[in-house]
Amino acid sequence: MNKKKFWGAVGSWVLIVMVLLITLFPVWWIVMISLKTSDQALTIPPKLIFKPTLENYRSVLFGAAQNSSGRWVPTTKGFLSQAANSLAICLTSTFLALIAGVPAAYALSKFRFKKKQEISFFILSTRFMPPIVVVIPLFLLYRQLGLMDTRLGMIILYTFISLSLLIWMMKGFFDDMPVELIESARVDGCSRLGALFKVAIPVTRQGIVASAILTLIGTWNEFLFAVIFTSKNAKTVTLSVMGYVTIREVAWANMAAAGSLITIPVLIFTIITQKHLVQGLTSGAVKG
């Protein structure tokens, strides 16, 4: 190895380490805070060696009125019920979006018909729509219909915002499926609907799982609608983080524990599906 090559390799490893430090430090820092007592949480210089405690996780999950040093900590009993709300809302809306979205994506991918370009663009354009634009009309409608702060109201909203992304992703996966598979099923006497359910859906099941996971993540992390449309009964899990900010103090250690708990499922799913995420999100422009 000559000198130039050697220094090149050293340089690129220095860069790799630096990139990892910058991307991972905040994450590591949040996790560390979640394992500290609230007195240690924000000391400067950061305490690197400490006795980790799971107390914050316990109090986030099961609620606690006082912490170990006797200081008052905001009651945190809502976390589990908020997580249940989020699960119910996100799973139902993803399921509904799949039912409506998968056949539409299939039609856009595999058939020719009039106004196809206009329909595709319309579906895509609902994704351009900044969510804040939706908020005022729906706020007024929901107040009239009594849908404020209900799971049903959130499910309707999340189904709507997920649909375009899901159709777009699934279309990419259907595009990759050879059309001959459907044709041969048709020759064997399969109906149009049968071809979708017995051939197209099983063949693209990995894509469907990836699309569903991405829809779940998007709705799980959603914040704007949750802030405006829920207040008590249908409060979602992202809002629980804000619950640790009170007038008297911010319970950083508890907040870090809650934040970590919210993030863990997302992290696992992101890593599992990373290969399909690229292909799906770029609609087949890039293969994972």
Added chain:
Amino acid sequence: MKLWKAVGKWAEKKYIFCFLAPAMIILTAFAAYITISLIYLSLCNWNVTNPSPVFTGLTNYVNIVKDPSFWKSLGRTFLYLICTVTGEVVLGFFVAYVFDKQISGMRFLRTLVLIPMAITPVVAGMFWKVMYNTSYGPVNYFLSLIGIKGPAWIASDKTAFWSVLIVNIWQWMPFSFLTITAGLHSISRDVYEAAQIDGAGKMKTLFYVTIPMMKQVLITLVLLRAIEAMKAYDLVYVMTSGGPGEATQLLPFYIYTKGFTWFDFGYAAAMSLILLVIANNLFKFFINKSGVNVFYE
């Protein structure tokens, strides 16, 4: 039973309609309701003093045109869009290039880079807010270790906008990285070998071979991230609430403030409609000009 058979037969004949109908009904109903009610509300005066909407014609629009906060928020939104997209894509490309080595263990390191993307944006925002804190935040502490006196970050109106921008880039650079890495891997090694035989250096290969071959990937990426930048809201809400002053007030947050702090629904609806029209035309223009055909071939 007969009826079911008839329905089945009809569905078989009109299959495209049946496949598209559920999604189209949901999307059309929403889009139509939102557009129509925005148009109506934007022509009304409806705020705390007027409990029910009163038709006032174009008054809201006239006031918006005269409102310096509106123009500044709009300008900031565009600046935010340009800076986040450029930052994410350029850094994502750089990091993808650096991590593009065929060594065992590289896959694992690449997965590590993705982690920020998985963090709930609100959580990321809350903790970056602490990290930026001038008295107990680690950012300025580490800067002081290497002898730099850190700025006030989100506490100063000069740096707040850029501080929020940094968090956005930190969180979403991994997405560009992931996409670009996939794009790099899709270029066959033969192409590089051919470039090498022709005597192209590393830089020449990058600019004349790699980037042109990734054109489709990069355009798609820019579009996706630009769409998200237009929606930016979470970080501003948790980190700065648009402040200090109006330094980080992007248009979506300004609409939120007008609607839900000042309860001026008519004004907020008018701004919403303007944002909607801008977003729609901007992205339509971009798609048509860029010639990305993945969206509708």
